[in-house]
Amino acid sequence: MITALDHRPAHVRGREMAEALFAHPVAVAARDPHGQAPPLFAEEAASMRRAVPRRFREFAAGRAAAREAAGRLGIAAGAIPMAADRAPLWPEGLVGSISHCDRCCLAAVAPSWAAASIGLDVEExxxxxxxxxxxxxxxxxxxxxxxxxxxxxxxxxxxxxxxxxxxxxxxxxxxxxxxxxxxxxxxxxxxxxxxxxxxxxxxxxxxxxxxxxxxxxxxxxxxxxxxxxxxxxxxxx
Structure with missing residues (x-):
């Protein structure tokens, strides 16, 4: 059996893979960590002041993906700052997980009434x-x-x-x-x-x-x- 290669960007394929693994009301979104860094809220940017450019882009891509995923649930998520332990501080009423590899940044979020916690990981x-x-x-x-x-x-x-x-x-x-x-x-x-x-x-x-x-x-x-x-x-x- 010959399988056709999928030449779409890795983050597009990663999003589809993650969507297939979760059911509603978990929402998934993705970003390209090599793209231009999306804008951050001030409290998010504060934790990235000393970050190298690659880490900054990964962080910004993850937060943008998380906000897009929340938007798919009809939730306008604001800032998702980083706690002292480096974990995301999710807005009240949301749980989620963010992961990235070299070519793909993924985020999955759900209302807290539907999930106590979410785990998500993407690797090459x-x-x-x-x-x-x-x-x-x-x-x-x-x-x-x-x-x-x-x-x-x-x-x-x-x-x-x-x-x-x-x-x-x-x-x-x-x-x-x-x-x-x-x-x-x-x-x-x-x-x-x-x-x-x-x-x-x-x-x-x-x-x-x-x-x-x-x-x-x-x-x-x-x-x-x-x-x-x-x-x-x-x-x-």
């Missing part, structure tokens, strides 16, 4: 450096990788990395806890585009063994992982 679908696999992957994850086709191992390791980033972003607004890659263990179901993130230690209200469920897409050089926690704490898509 390039092979993870071999020396990072032992840092990022647990022994069980490495055993699973060892059973996969050799040509796919490092790409799947990158997918595990993205799934951990997604789950981390989803839990952080609820727990405020920072932890390493050894705090979560990922189980991938590649043929269904699904994954499970299992807590290996107590993280806030998440006990060891607690599982979060997410979805992913790998297409045309991008990886997008996504999850949503319902207001009752249950993970839904």
């Amino acid at each position: 679908d390039t092979p993870l450096d071999a020396d990072l696999i032992a840092v990022i992957c647990t022994p069980a994850e490495r055993d699973w990788l060892a059973a996969q086709p050799r040509a796919e191992v490092n790409h799947l390791a990158k997918l595990i990395f993205s799934a951990k980033e997604c789950a981390y972003k989803c839990q952080y607004p609820l727990t405020g806890r920072i932890f390493g890659f050894d705090g979560l263990e990922i189980t991938l179901v590649p043929d269904r585009g699904e994954f499970t993130a299992r807590f290996l230690m107590e993280i806030g209200t998440f006990a060891p063994g607690c599982r979060l469920f997410g979805r992913f897409q790998r297409r045309q050089g991008l990886i997008v992982t996504a999850m949503k926690l319902a207001p009752d704490g249950k993970d839904t898509q």
Whole structure:
């Protein structure tokens, strides 16, 4: 089977991938992080005074994407400044997540009545450096990788990395806890585009063994992982 190449900009493809992973009322928008930086609110710009140009463009693209996504829900989002821990400070009534890779900046937002938290991550679908696999992957994850086709191992390791980033972003607004890659263990179901993130230690209200469920897409050089926690704490898509 021959698949036609998609020559559209990466952020356009990334948005479509993320939209396929979330259901209403989660809204998604995207920006090109290499484009001209959109204008920022004063309180947003204040946190970027010392940023290098690339970081400034990524930050501005993420905030613009988040405001566009909120607008798709009929919500006029104002400033989304950066907290002391560098996490976005979402306007009251909104939850969300922002992610970027070299070619794509994505944002997903939802009303707080519909979601307790959102996790979103986008990565270039390039092979993870071999020396990072032992840092990022647990022994069980490495055993699973060892059973996969050799040509796919490092790409799947990158997918595990993205799934951990997604789950981390989803839990952080609820727990405020920072932890390493050894705090979560990922189980991938590649043929269904699904994954499970299992807590290996107590993280806030998440006990060891607690599982979060997410979805992913790998297409045309991008990886997008996504999850949503319902207001009752249950993970839904």
